[in-house]
Amino acid sequence: MARKDLIDIASLHPEEIEFLLDQSKSFKKLFTHSVKRIPALEGKSVLMLFYEASTRTHSSFEVAAKRLSAEVTNFDVAHSSISKGESVRETIETLQAMRTDYIVIRHSHPGLPGMIARQTTASVINAGDGAHEHPTQALLDAFTIKEKFPDPRGKKVLIIGDILHSRVARSTSTLLQKLGIEVAYLGPGSLVPKYGPATIRRFTDYEAAMAWAPDVVYLLRVQMERQDVQFFPSLREYHRVYGITTARLAEISDLGLYVMHPGPVNRGVELCDAVMDYERSLITNQVENGISVRMAVLDWLKPGGDFPRQESYVARPKVSSTVLTP
Numbered sequence: 133m134a135r136k137d138l139i140d141i142a143s144l145h146p147e148e149i150e151f152l153l154d155q156s157k158s159f160k161k162l163f164t165h166s167v168k169r170i171p172a173l174e175g176k177s178v179l180m181l182f183y184e185a186s187t188r189t190h191s192s193f194e195v196a197a198k199r200l201s202a203e204v205t206n207f208d209v210a211h212s213s214i215s216k217g218e219s220v221r222e223t224i225e226t227l228q229a230m231r232t233d234y235i236v237i238r239h240s241h242p243g244l245p246g247m248i249a250r251q252t253t254a255s256v257i258n259a260g261d262g263a264h265e266h267p268t269q270a271l272l273d274a275f276t277i278k279e280k281f282p283d284p285r286g287k288k289v290l291i292i293g294d295i296l297h298s299r300v301a302r303s304t305s306t307l308l309q310k311l312g313i314e315v316a317y318l319g320p321g322s323l324v325p326k327y328g329p330a331t332i333r334r335f336t337d338y339e340a341a342m343a344w345a346p347d348v349v350y351l352l353r354v355q356m357e358r359q360d361v362q363f364f365p366s367l368r369e370y371h372r373v374y375g376i377t378t379a380r381l382a383e384i385s386d387l388g389l390y391v392m393h394p395g396p397v398n399r400g401v402e403l404c405d406a407v408m409d410y411e412r413s414l415i416t417n418q419v420e421n422g423i424s425v426r427m428a429v430l431d432w433l434k435p436g437g438d439f440p441r442q443e444s445y446v447a448r449p450k451v452s453s454t455v456l457t458p
């Protein structure tokens with residue numbers, strides 16, 4: 133059975149992950165070679181419903197949908213009847229009546245995209261729900277890592293920062309582990325939850341975490357907007373203890389480690405300015421890969437489509453013909 137929605141990473145089967153990453157690669161190749169648009173989603177409509185700010189996710193979904201020839205509507209939350217007290221449910225019922233094929237939603241409430249998916253016939257894609265999940269970010273992170281390490285099994289990724297409030301940490305660490313990558317967390321004790329998978333090592337000391345010998349250092353944005361109490365003394369202190377300072381960047385460079393960050397970056401907090409010019413920074417690669425990964429996701433969930441489908445517009449490696457249940 134084909135999937136209708138992409139809500140989380142945990143429920144993805146290994147064959148689906150492999151398929152999506154392979155498709156992303158094919159889409160990237162196709163669009164690097166001057167193709168501007170393919171008719172994969174001609175006649176389909178994509179509604180962008182962002183209740184929280186976004187630069188990368190919103191713009192890359194929009195570009196991805198347009199490259200697949202879908203019609204894109206940006207729902208203007210600020211000027212909608214939501215400002216007059218309309219509930220999310222009412223909004224969804226209104227949008228359902230318009231028969232949109234896809235709803236790409238970002239919202240501060242964890243679980244809301246999954247709830248909406250159960251109430252609409254449209255394919256719902258979670259573009260980030262509170263501190264819960266950000267599945268397309270995880271896919272683009274995995275894709276970016278696989279470009280550097282085609283067989284990433286046994287590689288080590290150290291995720292640094294505000295794990296507690298991070299949907300990226302949750303989705304990306306789940307996906308990386310599914311690919312056989314070892315994951316560790318580093319951050320202040322107040323921001324690294326003690327619960328969660330026992331397979332993930334936890335560090336509060338930078339030097340101890342570096343002694344674990346990571347291949348990739350993945351910095352998270354400090355999410356001041358989700359912190360209702362103070363979790364560390366000051367941003368300057370955070371940078372000194374957990375940030376990639378100029379001195380630490382020199383060490384990271386000597387060790388040949390890759391640096392990643394989902395954006396937006398708080399410069400001078402998670403990273404010093406020089407990281408932006410660091411030759412093994414993958415931050416721009418992550419943004420670029422977001423488009424092909426989101427094309428793969430939109431194409432995969434195509435209404436009336438099936439997984440794995442035969443009528444591919446891009447060269448598709450062989451995938452299992454097993455019928456998958458979501």
Ligand code: CP
Pocket residue numbers: 185186187188189190260269394395396
């Ligand atoms: N990584 C990410 O979700 O960035 P945006 O908030 O800009 O979409």
